[in-house]
Structures are given as structure tokens and as C-alpha cells.
Amino acid sequence: QMQLVQSGAEVKKTGxxxxxxxxxxxxxxxxxxxxxxxQAPGQALEWMGWITLLNGNTNYAQKLQDRVTITGDxxxxxxxxxxxxLRSEDTAMYYCAVTRLPLGSDxxxxxGHGTMVTVxx
Amino acid sequence: QxxxxxxxxxxxxxxxxxxxxCTGSSSNIGADYDVHxxxxxxxxxxxxxxxxxxxRPSGVPDRFSGSKSGTSASLAITWLQAEDEADYYxxxxxxxxxxxxxxxxxxxxxxx
Numbered sequence: 001q002m003q004l005v006q007s008g009a010e011v012k013k014t015g016x017x018x019x020x021x022x023x024x025x026x027x028x029x030x031x032x033x034x035x036x037x038x039q040a041p042g043q044a045l046e047w048m049g050w051i052t053l054l055n056g057n058t059n060y061a062q063k064l065q066d067r068v069t070i071t072g073d074x075x076x077x078x079x080x081x082x083x084x085x086l087r088s089e090d091t092a093m094y095y096c097a098v099t100r101l102p103l104g105s106d107x108x109x110x111x112g113h114g115t116m117v118t119v120x121x
Numbered sequence: 122q123x124x125x126x127x128x129x130x131x132x133x134x135x136x137x138x139x140x141x142x143c144t145g146s147s148s149n150i151g152a153d154y155d156v157h158x159x160x161x162x163x164x165x166x167x168x169x170x171x172x173x174x175x176x177r178p179s180g181v182p183d184r185f186s187g188s189k190s191g192t193s194a195s196l197a198i199t200w201l202q203a204e205d206e207a208d209y210y211x212x213x214x215x216x217x218x219x220x221x222x223x224x225x226x227x228x229x230x231x232x233x
Contacts, residue, residue: 035222037167044123045159045167045210047222061221095166105214105222107157107172114166 002026004096004112014121017084022096022112024077029053033099034079035108036070038092046092050104051079059104086119093117124149125211125225132231133201141228143194143211149223151192154214158187158196161208161227170209171196198230206232 007021022034036048049060053074060068064083072079083090094115097108126144133139143156150156156174159167169178171187174194184199194213198205211225 037224044227045212045224047224050222059220097167100172104220105154107155107169108159108167108212109169109172109178111166111168 002110004098004110006094006096006112006115009116009118011118011120012086014086014088014119016086017082018086018117019080019082020094020096020115020117022079022081024098027077029072029077029079029098030074031102033102033104033106034070034072035097035099035104036068036079036081037095037097037108038090039095040089040092043092048081048094052102052104053077053079054102083117086117088119088121091117091119123226124215124223125213127209127211127225127228129226130229130231132233133198134233135201135203137201138197138199139201139230140198141196141209141211141230143196143213143225145192145194145213145215145223147192148217149192149213149215150189150194152216154216156187156189156194157212158185159210159212161210163207167210201232203232206230 035050051070053072069082096112099106100109158171160170161167174189215223
């Protein structure tokens, strides 16, 4: 059964960084786009960026491109999302998801369970 | 504000039909990019409901259907059931801003 397993909840100080991992189980991520999406409490989904493990190419949301870095380890079918210079407004549930097809604009077929990141001073 | 516009809330009684709209522009839905829909039950991750404008993944009841025309898309839910109460999001791609995935602001469906 295909699933995405994410790292556990994090509590971080303002100005620090957080790194969340997303590991595929039951299939390989090589030919998919791995997307990262976040959702602040009571708010809508917000796309953060994607990576394709086939060649390591990434694409980031303009709003976050100065602070977010998405990397991957194809051999481990794992991707990592790092967000730096954390602010209180970065408090959110962070999800990884995988597209159906090897296309960044495709539907997010499988979602991770989410990782709660809380930022406080 | 979200790039794709959805009504904040819709409601309907069990057995009724409801629709949720998703309005975009010429740089996303109107540029012929596909629209996808997700259902998010309280406290859970989103789940893919409709992909490629009109297609249902395996396991999604045929009470859910999607359509697209011009710069807008719609999700229709027929024979409304209590378990359909959730948040619904549309998603597409926008070729402005160096290209990016875009979501709607979400619609809360209440089953009366």
C-alpha cells in the first residue's frame, strides 16, 4: 500500500529553522513530483513548492522562495523541506503529497499525514 | 487572497444537490490547466476527490462530479449525506509568477 510517512511534530523558536522529512513506503518517488503544502490553523491550503527526484529540479512559491529549500534522496525515496527564519505565522500543519503523473500541475494523489510545526518566541 | 476563488460556505439538506464553484483567470483555469478537487474532513489530510476536471479516483462515489468551462470549474455533490460535511478545495496551475500550483480558499460544506 502506497503511503507517505512524515516526521513528527516540531516546536521551534522564532528565527530558527525546521526540517521536515517525507518518506514513501510501498513505491518509488523517482518518477513523481513531491509537493509540499502547508495549512495554518483554520486557514486554506497553501502550496510551498515541489521537487522531482528524477533530476532534483525544484520550484518554489514566490512568497517563500527566500526561506524554503526542498531536497531529496532518491535512493531512500525521501524528500526534505527546510524552512528558515521562522516566524509565528509559519505555525501550521505541513503536508507532503505526490502527484499522479510526472507533472508539476497534476493532481496530488497521495498525501502524508502532516507534520505540525509550532513557532513561538 | 487565493488565486482561485471559492465561496466560503455552502449548505444543503440530506438528499439534496449542492455545487461549489471555483473561479480563476486566463493564467490558470482559462489557460487550459486542469482543475482538481480535494475533500478535507476535520483533523485529517486532504483527499483527492476529482482529478483532471472530471475524473474520479477509484473509491470516490459517483455522487461527486466535476466540470470546467472557461475560467471556472465546479464540483457537484448529489444525494448529500452527513458524511460529506467537510472542507473542499480546488487546485490548478498558474503560468504567471514563474509558474506555480494554486489553491482555492476552500469551501465549508454543512449538511443541515
